[in-house]
Amino acid sequence: MNIGDKVRLLHSREEGIISRIVSATIVEIEIEEGFSIPVKRSEVVLIAKEEALRFGEKSNTLLRPETNRDKPTPKAFAQQGLYVAFIAVNDRIYTLHFINNTDYELPFVIALEKSGQHQHLSGGSLASRNAVKVTEVNIQDFENWGVFIFQCLFFHYSRPEIREPFIKRIRFRAATFFKSKKNAPVLDKEAFVFQIDQEQTSFSPEPENQKMESIDPIKLKEQMYENAERNRPEKRAPIKAPKLEVDLHIEALTKDYARLNAAEMLETQLWAFTQNLESAIASGMDEITFIHGVGNGTLRQEIHRRLAGHAEIKYFQDAKKEKFGYGATSVKFK
Secondary structure (H helix, E strand, O other): OOOOOEEEEOOOOOEEEEEEEOOOOEEEEEEEOOEEEEEEHHHEEEOOHHHHHHHHHHHHHHHOOOOOOOOOOOOOOOOOOEEEEEEEOOOOEEEEEEEEOOOOEEEEEEEEEEOOEEEEEEEEEEOOOEEEEEEEEEHHHHHHOOEEEEEEOOEOOOOOOOOOOEEEEEEEOHHHHOOOEEEOOOOOOEEEEEEOOOOOOOEEEOOOOOOOOOOOHHHHHHHHHHHHHHOOOOOOOOOOOOOOEEEOOHHHHOOOHHHOOHHHHHHHHHHHHHHHHHHHHHOOOOEEEEEOOOOOOHHHHHHHHHHHOOOOEEEEEEOOHHHHOOOEEEEEEO
16 A cells, blocks of 8 residues: 555545555545544555446445435545656666656656756656656666656646645665565556655655756746657667676675665675676676675675575685685686
């Protein structure tokens, strides 16, 4: 269940929209405008898209006859539910999707900022409960992705109020990115999922002193119509072979290692090991050496466990003991 999902209470007539995730077992449901109640997850069910499309507003009346005491209840309106989802194409390439799980229609522009330069990625108008593919990213270039910029306006024919434009600048962090895997709303596929219209720790919002230019409606419209031209498919770059010796010491992998706990460090090191191992295989390398250090032996033990069950590995052994001691492992491919 995600914020913005439409649900029905099991033991009453109310339907509503998830407005907040309180805990692993409790969600907050908005059952009418401005009125929310906490309920157990086990007490609500998602309203299937097929049901809404087939039966529309009349689904409840078919299930339960009206009585004189029945009064029309204002429909809840999902004002939150903007998501970014990364879906795997293969072990290196992921597609980035922008998801609108609100009841608004969203004119939007998405851009990428790297080294002070801006690149337009996508733009247009995204209907309620829909998603759009923005671009493809290479997970091996994670640290060099740059800053993703999201700009949105909010429109609904029945809502006369004017909302402030939505602007979000996001730099993703390796330490928490890979812990966010779940089912993406709307797309209903497994992905690394992030809600961008509420505070969370799976990404790093850029400081506010790096201010964005104000939204110009004319430029926004022009960028929307440029989308088709900008999003032409491009030839993928050939797989780049990693170095013959890959240093897995945490300080060699990320500048933010001082902020990580032991579990996050190990996860980051194993991610780097897996990515370099698969790249070495895909690029046709004969062998590769991983420098993991001695430490308490946890990283070395986990690397050896994964190598032992890999179909592409001919053998592995401690590498050049006179140079690394027991702090490196050499891998020979079939």
